[in-house]
Amino acid sequence: MNKTITLILILIVRIGCAQEPDQYITRQGQASFFSYTSVENIQATNNQVLSIIDLSKKEIAVSMLMRAFVFEKSLMEEHFNESYIESDIYPKATFQGQIQDFDPSINGEQTRIVKGQLTIHGVTRETEIKTKIEKTGRTYVLSGDFELRIKDYEIKVPPILARNIAKTISVTFSFKYIPYEK
């Protein structure tokens, strides 16, 4: 008898939770990276980043196509895909993680640490990213910036071009989430 009640209770909780939107999505998230050296500045922007946050689990997942990065010079874009990031083999960069101490109910700004695994060029690394979370009405905006070392993701730069490409790339992102309806 007790068991049946437990089962029914779980069912009720499960259905109850499914009714309010837990998940928020962005389909046009923006991510940019910059490489500043004395020789050359390289920057590229991706305006088609996909991301979902789960408010109850305080979890986040991000996925982006490397081919969607737009460069100033078309040949740079080709080199980036063909010779550095190898987008034929590793088409996507992904991130999955947990937003630490996240309180979805706070209106306005809160700054939180997002801890998770960042995968670029087929290499997965534990990463912590300081993120600004802004809630206005039914939308959340997550934004921030961080730095990554290209060596960590096994992106090789030929010695002759070592001065053209920064060893540390700065990344900025801004994702605006809306309630996710399937």
Add this chain to the structure above:
Amino acid sequence: MKNNRLYIILLLFLSGFYSLSAQDLLKLIEQEQKDTVLYTLATFKATRIAIGQSVETRKKGVLEWQFMSRFWNIPDRRTQSFIADKVSARIGLVYGVSDRLSFGLGGTTWDGIFDGFLKYRLIWQRTDKKGAPFSITLFQNASYRSDSYPNITATDNFRNRLSFTSQLLIARKFTPNFSLQLTPTYIHRGSLLFPEDRQNLFALGLGARYKVNNHLAVVSEYHYLTNPIRAVDTFDAFAIGVNWEASDVILQFYLTNARNIEVGNFSTQTFNNFNFNDGNLHFGFNFTYVLHLKKKR
């Protein structure tokens, strides 16, 4: 007992439903990923494989400066020449009118041939597993021979000095490292050095690239001429070499038997076979510098 087990299974099942992990979120995203058109990048890196045209065109607003050269020795001749007895060089430009249409022109020193061409990407291979499995680029050139032929009996007015080459460049990037190109070629020669020569010739070019690492590729080309001219013995043009690219520069080094640089001429009038003897072995070097006249954004 049996009931208990059923209960645990149900409990696990339900609670499993309940907790979506980040892993599942990532899977959810994958489903949301729209199909985007991805045209295959860099079937070949340069607009030439080595001696012949590649399927590649330049993107809109891109100006490419091309320096192509051949070096060879004259057999059995005592010379004081440094490295090579003879040098031929073509200086040319390629401009991307649009992402699909390129326009080019150039002049060659040794044979005095000036040429202009249009290249149009008709079909573009796609990497997203949809659309065309290969690329087709149309190539049409016109060349003008500024030097007169030594044969005084040959008629040599303006029309006779023109020749036209049409090519269908068909290429497929099979893997990120390996690309292959087939090039059916039609050549119309305005000039007849000897009356028995043919004016219309057909050739089939074969080209390949194999990427050794991210910046270095081995390339080879062979141009089979189906109906060679009759007055003199000719050989099919062959080239083997390496392409190296970084930043805005593409360097191509190769060995070939083709002395002429313009496509209609090297396909039909290569008078020496490919071997390592003096006079036959030609060292080729192409230097390409890419300038972006219009920048995105």
